[in-house]
Amino acid sequence: GAVVSQHPSRVICKSGTSVKIECRSLDFQATTMFWYRQFPKKSLMLMATSNEGSKATYEQGVEKDKFLINHASLTLSTLTVTSAHPEDSSFYICSAHAGAGANVLTFGAGSRLTVL
Amino acid sequence: GESVGLHLPTLSVQEGDNSIINCAYSNSASDYFIWYKQESGKGPQFIIDIRSNMDKRQGQRVTVLLNKTVKHLSLQIAATQPGDSAVYFCAETPGNQGGKLIFGQGTELSVKP
Numbered sequence: 035g036a037v038v039s040q041h042p043s044r045v046i047c048k049s050g051t052s053v054k055i056e057c058r059s060l061d062f063q064a065t066t067m068f069w070y071r072q073f074p075k076k077s078l079m080l081m082a083t084s085n086e087g088s089k090a091t092y093e094q095g096v097e098k099d100k101f102l103i104n105h106a107s108l109t110l111s112t113l114t115v116t117s118a119h120p121e122d123s124s125f126y127i128c129s130a131h132a133g134a135g136a137n138v139l140t141f142g143a144g145s146r147l148t149v150l
Numbered sequence: 151g152e153s154v155g156l157h158l159p160t161l162s163v164q165e166g167d168n169s170i171i172n173c174a175y176s177n178s179a180s181d182y183f184i185w186y187k188q189e190s191g192k193g194p195q196f197i198i199d200i201r202s203n204m205d206k207r208q209g210q211r212v213t214v215l216l217n218k219t220v221k222h223l224s225l226q227i228a229a230t231q232p233g234d235s236a237v238y239f240c241a242e243t244p245g246n247q248g249g250k251l252i253f254g255q256g257t258e259l260s261v262k263p
Contacts (some may be wrong), residue, residue, distance in 0.1 A: 065159045068250055077239060078194070080226075127193050131249060137182060139251055141193035 035063050036132030040142035047118055050149055052113045055120035055145045057084075057128030064130035068139065069101075072125040084111040084128075118149040162260045164200040169227040171257045173240035176221060184251065185214060185225045187237045197225070197238075227259075235261045 037060040047053050057067055065086045070078040082103055083091040090103035100122075102114040115122050125146050129139040163169045175183070182200040186194035200207045200214045200223075207214050213226040223240050237258045241251040 038193075046189065066249065070253075071209070077255050080250055083250055129193075129251075137243075138184065138196050138199060139249070140196070141186075143193045144191070146191070 036130075037144040038130055038140045040126075040145050041133060042145060043121045043143060044146045044148075046148045046150065049119055050117055052114055052116045053118055053147060054112055055114070055126055055128075055147075057111045057130075057142055059109045059130050062130075062132055063110075065108060067105060067111040067128055067130045069111075069113050070104065070127045070129065071126060072144075074125075081113075082140070086111075102145060115147065119148045123137055123147055123149045159255065160238075160258045160260065162262060163230050165232060165261055166231060167230055169225075169230045169234070169259060171225045171227075171259065173223040173225075173241075173254050175222060175223060175240070175242050176223065176256075177211050177242060177244050177252075178218075178237075181245050181247040182243040183214070183216060183223055184241045184243075185212075185223075185231045186239045187236045188239065188240060188256075194239060201238075221251050228260050230259075232263055235259055 039058045039060050041056045044047045068086040069081045072079050080093050080095045084105040085105045086105045090100045103112040125144050127144040129141040132140045184199040185197040187197050188194045198212050198214045200211045200216050205216050211228045215224045237256045239256045240254045
């Protein structure tokens with residue numbers, strides 16, 4: 035079946051530094067990927083839609099200069115949290131449609147970011 | 151505004167009993183709905199989906215019911231097992247929005263042995 039891989043699974047960084055999270059579709063091509071953010075005991079909140087070869091589409095209230103998204107290939111999207119602060123600590127999850135025409139979104143295992 | 155919500159934040163059931171998790175949605179334009187299961191520290195896992203032109207769909211031990219009249223979705227789990235303990239989310243795809251999913255609040259299911 036379709037697999038979406040995220041790396042790293044856990045990252046701890048100092049306040050003010052930038053952190054990059056990778057999302058890869060392992061056995062299919064994904065022209066579109068989605069980035070979600072999840073706080074403890076809360077639901078997933080869509081941050082942005084990552085489009086291969088073009089700019090990402092951000093949801094209302096999400097700072098595009100804070101959360102940089104790059105989708106340079108059909109199998110890789112990256113999310114960079116710039117100048118991270120403790121309030122950016124969260125669980126970041128990416129997803130992709132499992133192949134062209136697929137309706138179901140396959141999710142990665144998530145990346146836990148802790149900013150000290 | 152658009153929202154997908156759940157009636158119960160927590161649900162505790164006895165092993166072997168049936169579980170019913172409910173969800174209300176507000177966007178009548180949504181045409182596709184999915185239930186996901188999320189275990190602690192992991193990403194959501196697909197359980198079952200249903201299109202708006204259906205009112206019931208069955209899988210292995212799970213059934214999803216859709217009532218478009220009252221904008222209500224439910225997930226039924228038969229013979230609930232300890233391995234079913236997790237948070238369950240319903241999600242909807244608003245029509246013509248590029249396939250993005252909007253998630254509900256989630257219900258934490260706890261199965262007592």
